[in-house]
Amino acid sequence: MIKKIGQCNSLQVLKDAKLSRTSQRVAVLDMLINAERPLTVIQIFRNINFHQKIHKVTIYRILSSFVAKDIARGIPTDEGINYYEMACRHNPVHAHFYCKSCKKMFCLDPATSSRAIELFADLNGFKIEALSLNITGVCSNCNKGGSL
Amino acid sequence: MIKKIGQCNSLQVLKDAKLSRTSQRVAVLDMLINAERPLTVIQIFRNINFHQKIHKVTIYRILSSFVAKDIARGIPTDEGINYYEMACRHNPVHAHFYCKSCKKMFCLDPATSSRAIELFADLNGFKIEALSLNITGVCSNCNKGGSL
């Protein structure tokens, strides 16, 4: 597991991506930057709306634009829910573990992940746009009777 | 890419899994056994209903029971669609490539896949129930102007 630390400046990230600085985009981006693990639209929606009102559709659109601009990455689960994480240089592509019990998405060791991913680097003629190595199961905490 | 050959007997597979032999289950299973690549519920529905009438919900339920009995594996895409393939010993767990253009799900080399998967075998206390290594992009055929 890797511990994520917020090292990005949301205003600078938006400026670099040529995305206008709206309070909604800043709020979503700050939440991603400071998140310990990937978040869902609903999680972002609930947390932000505790302080500030943002429409759920706006969060979908903001996250889509972040993915398009390579600011964020989407991590789909086999339960049909998408999680999002920062895609900055401090957070290289890596595999994830999704706990069916507590619904948390854990980030796995980037070193091991990158070795796994390198194995598929050459895909003769195939253009790789996204790579997701996703493991589903029950995390150690839930396994011990945490929340099952 | 691996070439799948139908080596299973649908009636025997159902018997071994203690699932009753209905015409619907046999039809779905035969289609999976003879498929060249993973299929979606809709693809199975359209192909079967060309000859025989089966309700779409039944296919969802049959595939769920197949996955529960380890007869089939589900492969989710980042577009929210599930593909299904046989999980027999002739078809070990492997990675997949999903072409956003032609919507085909390709099976990747099981040898390379298994080496990648082994890297995550020990996940200290985490109980692995499913592992999906999924690559999305554009396949070589579509890349050459096939269907973009």
Added chain:
DNA sequence: ATAATAAATGCAATTAAATTGCAATTATTA
């Protein structure tokens, strides 16, 4: 074989994530 029981299927309605069109609002620019 046949009746009784259990399981599977078909159908309608629903759920939930995600998307779309459009009007209103907010940000950027000239």
Added chain:
DNA sequence: TAATAATTGCAATTTAATTGCATTTATTAT
């Protein structure tokens, strides 16, 4: 500061997947 462009909010829609229930089909015990 006005004009233009981009973004947001809202309502409605889309689509994969699920659920409850009546009907049909398969399995079993007699």
